[in-house]
Amino acid sequence: MSTNRITHRIIEQLPTMVAYVDVERRFRFVNTAYASFFDLTPDDMLGRPVTDVLSDESYQRVKPNHDRVFSSGEKLEFSDVITFRNGRKCFLDIRYLPEFDEQGKVIGLYALIEDVTDYYASVDVMRTIHEVIHKRGRRIDPASIDELLKVGVDYLGVDIGTASSIKNETYTIEWVQTAKMDFPAGTQLPLATTYCSVVLKANNLIHTNDASEDPRFKDHSSFQTYGLETYIGTPIIINDITWGILGFSRKNRRAEPFSELEVEMVRMMGTAVETVIAEQQVRSDLIRQRDDMAVIAYTDALTGLKNRSAGMEILEQSLIRKNDERGCVVAVIDFDHFKAINDTYGHDVGDKVLIAGTGAMSEAVRSSDSVVRVGGEEFMVVLAYADHESATQVLERVRQAVEETVITLDSGEIINPTVSIGASESRAEDDVSSIYRRADQALYKAKRAGRNCVVWADDTDA
Numbered sequence: 515m516s517t518n519r520i521t522h523r524i525i526e527q528l529p530t531m532v533a534y535v536d537v538e539r540r541f542r543f544v545n546t547a548y549a550s551f552f553d554l555t556p557d558d559m560l561g562r563p564v565t566d567v568l569s570d571e572s573y574q575r576v577k578p579n580h581d582r583v584f585s586s587g588e589k590l591e592f593s594d595v596i597t598f599r600n601g602r603k604c605f606l607d608i609r610y611l612p613e614f615d616e617q618g619k620v621i622g623l624y625a626l627i628e629d630v631t632d633y634y635a636s637v638d639v640m641r642t643i644h645e646v647i648h649k650r651g652r653r654i655d656p657a658s659i660d661e662l663l664k665v666g667v668d669y670l671g672v673d674i675g676t677a678s679s680i681k682n683e684t685y686t687i688e689w690v691q692t693a694k695m696d697f698p699a700g701t702q703l704p705l706a707t708t709y710c711s712v713v714l715k716a717n718n719l720i721h722t723n724d725a726s727e728d729p730r731f732k733d734h735s736s737f738q739t740y741g742l743e744t745y746i747g748t749p750i751i752i753n754d755i756t757w758g759i760l761g762f763s764r765k766n767r768r769a770e771p772f773s774e775l776e777v778e779m780v781r782m783m784g785t786a787v788e789t790v791i792a793e794q795q796v797r798s799d800l801i802r803q804r805d806d807m808a809v810i811a812y813t814d815a816l817t818g819l820k821n822r823s824a825g826m827e828i829l830e831q832s833l834i835r836k837n838d839e840r841g842c843v844v845a846v847i848d849f850d851h852f853k854a855i856n857d858t859y860g861h862d863v864g865d866k867v868l869i870a871g872t873g874a875m876s877e878a879v880r881s882s883d884s885v886v887r888v889g890g891e892e893f894m895v896v897l898a899y900a901d902h903e904s905a906t907q908v909l910e911r912v913r914q915a916v917e918e919t920v921i922t923l924d925s926g927e928i929i930n931p932t933v934s935i936g937a938s939e940s941r942a943e944d945d946v947s948s949i950y951r952r953a954d955q956a957l958y959k960a961k962r963a964g965r966n967c968v969v970w971a972d973d974t975d976a
């Protein structure tokens with residue numbers, strides 16, 4: 515075989531696109547890879563001017579580089595991106611080499627073009643993964659999982675990408691990116707009816723590009739129902755527990771199985787999703803702990819009521835919020851002869867009386883009112899947006915509710931506690947201590963009046 519023929523055969527087999535263009539800018543040689551890029555055969559292209567094959571826009575981009583090689587005899591190396599009418603984007607590494615005649619005049623140009631779309635697409639995925647994980651001091655954003663899925667769908671050439679949680683045999687789509695299928699976030703399906711069950715069984719990344727021929731998938735109910743031919747999914751594992759699955763699928767078969775690079779990319783995307791979710795969990799745990807601490811700090815341990823600090827804040831807020839029509843009412847409540855209850859039955863019984871009595875008080879007030887343990891056996895009710903008239907009934911109900919409370923001791927003895935209540939309406943100039951002081955003075959009068967009654971502060975109380 516002649517050297518010429520061997521060279522020709524080799525070039526014909528190369529994945530690199532090779533073309534030779536003469537001074538008249540006509541194709542004098544193209545290999546199959548080059549012609550296929552334009553969906554043509556080499557015979558379609560031979561002898562035809564470059565302008566016949568390239569679109570106007572492409573030719574305008576190519577021309578200055580062609581001109582440069584023809585006029586200066588330079589070698590050119592550059593990258594370019596071509597977007598086809600169907601939206602396909604190709605990244606190309608291009609090399610133009612001049613061909614000279616014996617006098618050193620440029621008579622042609624060799625174009626060697628490498629389609630590096632896969633390489634750049636992989637770089638794009640890696641960049642997104644990096645951006646999702648490393649926010650440089652900013653909070654990791656759960657919305658970045660959408661970004662990741664979007665890049666993954668493009669990169670893998672699939673219809674849908676999902677990050678789904680699994681709880682109690684239920685599969686819930688938490689994040690989804692799809693242009694073609696109707697599976698909104700929040701969709702729930704029985705786990706067994708999704709490909710996730712196959713991933714869980716394998717406990718590893720699995721993929722198929724032809725489910726109908728794949729024994730793991732062809733009899734699966736998901737294939738029977740949705741006919742998804744292509745699938746790649748990896749478990750999302752957080753703190754050694756499988757949280758869910760990152761999966762990508764497509765209705766149609768894929769000509770090629772997923773490559774090793776694609777598989778590793780999906781694993782890395784899975785790791786990025788794990789990082790985001792784990793960090794979200796840590797954050798919500800911290801918020802919950804902080805809320806729990808706040809509840810503890812503002813709650814009385816014995817009765818479960820709001821404690822003094824919480825109560826005074828509520829009163830302060832009620833005084834600020836009071837409007838022209840309605841202010842607020844404060845009632846100071848004290849159990850009657852409580853010392854005697856303690857002395858007769860013991861402190862534990864005294865505690866039981868406080869718990870039962872305050873439980874009754876809480877039930878007697880409106881949900882907008884607050885019952886507070888100010889200290890010892892002294893309590894306060896803050897009635898927001900209330901006045902003498904509207905609060906009278908509520909406070910009478912409170913008094914009665916305690917009176918009707920029955921505490922039966924192990925010995926069979928019965929205790930019926932009572933409370934005395936001093937109440938005061940807010941005045942324009944009030945602060946927390948002035949209104950509380952008046953209510954306390956009224957309480958003193960209630961005790962003097964014989965206890966188990968409600969007494970309102972009057973103008974003599976300051």
Ligand SMILES: Nc1nc2c(ncn2[C@@H]2O[C@H](COP(=O)(O)OP(=O)(O)OP(=O)(O)O)[C@@H](O)[C@H]2O)c(=O)[nH]1
Pocket residue numbers: 816848849850851852853854856860861862863864865868889890891961965
């Ligand atoms: N069991 C129990 N007793 C408490 C608690 N806090 C305060 N006390 C008791 O409540 C009693 C309050 O008694 P006093 O303030 O003398 O008044 P009182 O006996 O209720 O009489 P009057 O208020 O005049 O009706 C004291 O013996 C306190 O020790 C508590 O958390 N549990």
